[in-house]
Amino acid sequence: MKKWSRAGLSLLMVMILIIPLAACGTEKVQTIRVAEVTRSIFYAPQYVALEKGFFEEEGLKVELTTTWGGDKTMTAVLSNAADVALVGSETSIYVYARGSNDPVINFAQLTQTDGTFLVSREKIENFTWDQLKGTTFLGQRTGGMPQMVGEFVLKKHGINPEKDLNLIQNIDFANIPNAFASGTGDFVQLFEPTASLFEKEGKGHIIASFGTESGHVPYTTFMAKRSYMKKNPDTIERFTRAIYKAQQWVENHSAKETAEAIQPYFKDTDLDLIVTVVDRYKSQGSFATDPILDAEEWSNLQDIMDEAGELPKKVSHDTLVNTEVAGKVMK
Numbered sequence: 001m002k003k004w005s006r007a008g009l010s011l012l013m014v015m016i017l018i019i020p021l022a023a024c025g026t027e028k029v030q031t032i033r034v035a036e037v038t039r040s041i042f043y044a045p046q047y048v049a050l051e052k053g054f055f056e057e058e059g060l061k062v063e064l065t066t067t068w069g070g071d072k073t074m075t076a077v078l079s080n081a082a083d084v085a086l087v088g089s090e091t092s093i094y095v096y097a098r099g100s101n102d103p104v105i106n107f108a109q110l111t112q113t114d115g116t117f118l119v120s121r122e123k124i125e126n127f128t129w130d131q132l133k134g135t136t137f138l139g140q141r142t143g144g145m146p147q148m149v150g151e152f153v154l155k156k157h158g159i160n161p162e163k164d165l166n167l168i169q170n171i172d173f174a175n176i177p178n179a180f181a182s183g184t185g186d187f188v189q190l191f192e193p194t195a196s197l198f199e200k201e202g203k204g205h206i207i208a209s210f211g212t213e214s215g216h217v218p219y220t221t222f223m224a225k226r227s228y229m230k231k232n233p234d235t236i237e238r239f240t241r242a243i244y245k246a247q248q249w250v251e252n253h254s255a256k257e258t259a260e261a262i263q264p265y266f267k268d269t270d271l272d273l274i275v276t277v278v279d280r281y282k283s284q285g286s287f288a289t290d291p292i293l294d295a296e297e298w299s300n301l302q303d304i305m306d307e308a309g310e311l312p313k314k315v316s317h318d319t320l321v322n323t324e325v326a327g328k329v330m331k
Contacts, residue, residue: 029059029060029061030059030060030061030235030238031060031061031062031063032060032061032062032063032083032084032235032239033063033065033081033082033083033084034062034063034064034065034082034083034084034085034086034222035065035066035067035073035076035077035081035082035084035085035086035087036064036065036066036067036073036085036086036087037066037067037068037069037070037073037085037086037087037088037220038066038068038069039066039265039266040115040191040192041192041193041262041266041269041274041277041278041281042111042115042191042192042220042281042286043086043110043111043220044250044258044262044278044281044287045110045243045246045247045249045250045287045288046086046110046243046246047261047262047264047265048246048249048250048258048261048262049242049243049245049246050062050064050265051261051262051264052245052246052249052261054242054243054245054246054249055239055242057242057245058238058239058241058242059238060235060238060239060242062239065082067082068174069173070087070088070090070091070144071091073085073086073087073091074087074091074094074095074104077104077223077224077225078095078100078104078225083224083228083232084222084223084224084239085104085222085223085224086110086220086221086222087220087221087223088144088145088218088219088220088221089106089218089219089221089223089293089298089301089320090144090145090148090301090305090310091104092104092105092106092221092223092320093302093305093311093312093313093315093320094312096315096319096320097312097313097315102225102226102227103225103226103319103320104223104224104225104226104320105223105224105225105226105229105320105321105322106218106221106222106223106293106320106321106322107221107222107223107224107229107236107240107291107321107322107325107326108221108222108239108240108243108244108291108293108325108326109218109220109221109222109288109291109292109293109297109326110220110221110222110243110247110287110288110291111219111220111286111287111288112216112217112218112219112285112286112287112288112297113211113212113214113215113216113217113219113284113285113286114145114146114149114209114210114211114214114217114219115146115191115192115211115219115220115281115286116140116146116149116150116189116190116191116195116210116211117189117190117191117192117195117206117208117209117210117211118187118188118189118206118207118208118209118210119180119187119188119189119190119195119198119199119204119205119206119207120186120187120204120205120207121180121185121186121187121204121205122186122205123205124205124207127207127208129154129157129158129159129208130157130158130159132154132159132164132165132187133159133164133165134164134165135165135166135186135187136165136166136168136184136185136186136187137161137165137166137167137168137185137186137187137188137189138168138171138176138179138180138184138185138187138188138189139151139161139167139168139169139189140169140173140176140189141169141172141173142169142310143310144173145217145219145304146189146191146210147169147308148304148305148307148308148310149210149214149217149219149304150189150210151307151308152214152303152304152307152308153210153213153214155307156213168184168185171184176188176190177190177194177198180198180203180204181198181203188204189210190204192277192280192281193266193269193273193274193276193277196273196276196277196280197273200273209284211284211286212284214304215300216285216296216297216300217297217300217301217304218293218297218298218301219286221293222239222240222243222291224236229322233325236325237325237328237329240291240325240326240329241329243291244290244291244326244329244330247287247288247289247290247291248289250282250287251287251289255275255278255279255282256275258278258282259271259274259275259277259278262274262278290326290330291325291326291329291330292323292326292327292330293321293323293326294317294323295317298317298321299317302314302315
């Protein structure tokens with residue numbers, strides 16, 4: 001009888017331990033739909049958060065969709081086809097300027113510099129920006145951050161894009177690399193990994209970084225409609241905490257470790273090339289190390305937009321930026 005009592009007691013203890021675990025397993029996982037403007041190594045911390053299970057740790061299931069364009073990304077959020085957008089902060093200003101009664105709020109910054117590089121067709125040993133004068137420059141889409149940052153940097157170096165260059169901007173974003181590879185332009189503004197791939201294949205040579213030249217700017221940010229954030233504050237907080245964990249992970253791990261973590265999202269890109277790109281972005285501080293979009297960066301963004309003639313109206317930092325969530329998860 002005594003032996004049986006001990007066995008029964010052991011079984012009871014096991015059941016006491018199992019029941020809470022089972023209950024935890026039945027907790028509802030919150031799904032959050034994210035629309036990213038493009039698929040890019042530039043967004044490495046986001047893919048790290050997915051691969052390392054940081055969203056799962058926060059009880060979130062992320063459904064990631066690539067929308068291929070700022071206008072399409074913002075449309076997805078405004079039409080409720082997505083809950084959160086990963087896109088340039090300038091898009092939130094455009095929406096607000098049109099009189100939206102439910103503005104899109106920036107709540108977590110992912111990248112803090114421009115992500116493009118100046119690529120020349122011919123190798124240039126000692127490049128100076130005035131060497132661009134009189135050449136054909138293959139630029140980016142008018143009104144987008146790459147184009148605005150590009151023009152900002154050119155003007156900073158005394159170059160008038162309209163007068164000093166044969167500026168080509170009528171080629172679709174996805175076709176710019178092919179156009180340059182086919183012989184169009186002496187210089188081109190390219191994202192990674194295309195810039196490094198062209199260099200590896202001898203199709204071009206990276207000679208300058210627009211990100212280094214332009215300084216800190218909220219280039220790519222997670223944002224959501226104000227109504228969504230008010231209705232789902234806990235979801236936004238958990239999402240931001242996962243992103244912060246990933247930002248710190250990337251900061252504290254090597255380029256190779258980060259490249260290995262995100263490789264599943266770039267199956268057609270060699271690991272060595274991913275390492276090169278991650279290292280280049282890390283070395284110039286492109287990956288934000290925390291999710292706070294500060295007032296200085298917001299001001300720099302609007303200065304760049306204004307210089308390009310694309311700023312519809314000045315918008316205060318506290319109108320379209322929420323730093324409370326980011327500040328809370330960092331404590």
